[in-house]
Amino acid sequence: MKRKSYQSMQCPIARTLECVGEWWSILILRDAMTGLTRFDQFQDSLGISPNILSRRLKGLVENGFLERRMYSESPPRMEYCLTPRGHAFGPILMCLNSFGNRYFADDGLASVLVARETGIPADLQVVDRRTGREVSWPEFVFVPGPAANEAMRSKLAFSEAVVSEGLAKTS
Structure with a gap:
């Protein structure tokens, strides 16, 4: 069964889901944010079949979230690196992590967002830059x-x- 396409919808949420709405795509972007770049690293981390991983990586490249770079010429090997668009998706993943910790971590926190320089856990809040209001x-x-x-x-x-x-x- 072919899934519905959101590409023709004008809604920005639907258009974003068209690019990253598959759960594997979001998890690949999460792993890329943690530093994974190679096919086998993503596969080991996610336990995903090679054909699905190939399709999701291809889609993330086509939609500008990742770029392919050759890291070995003999044999030819590619890695997948976050683009500026991929980096810009980071706060969305951080919000998803925070939401998951708040509402679905009955067994405890498995992943905590902390400030790199201090190690202090973040308490995320989305704020309007113009007014400073939550x-x-x-x-x-x-x-x-x-x-x-x-x-x-x-x-x-x-x-x-x-x-x-x-x-x-x-x-």
Whole structure:
């Protein structure tokens, strides 16, 4: 059964899922963040079949999260390194780790995010750079952007109305 493609959807979340939505892809990116670069390292870490790993690596390369680099010419061997886009995905993985520790670590914390220089554990929070306020729902909502099509505008109409109502109250 072929999975649904999100490529034609305008939603930025759907478009991101189109590139990294397979759980193997997210775990490959996690492993790349820990320093793994070679096919056999990913395979050993994940216990994934070679054909699935090949497809996921190819997809991550095609979508700009990883780049292939030759590390041996004889025999030819490739490694997979994070690109700037791959590095930019890091905070998402950090948030997933934090969420997992908070809600699914009944048996204890298996992975903790710490500051490299101090070793002090991080207490993640998503913050709006403009205001310094914590970003959380329902205080922050999605509204249509300037390029939103009719389907996106319809999907986000309720949120947009709530924001307009809030703005009218503060005026």
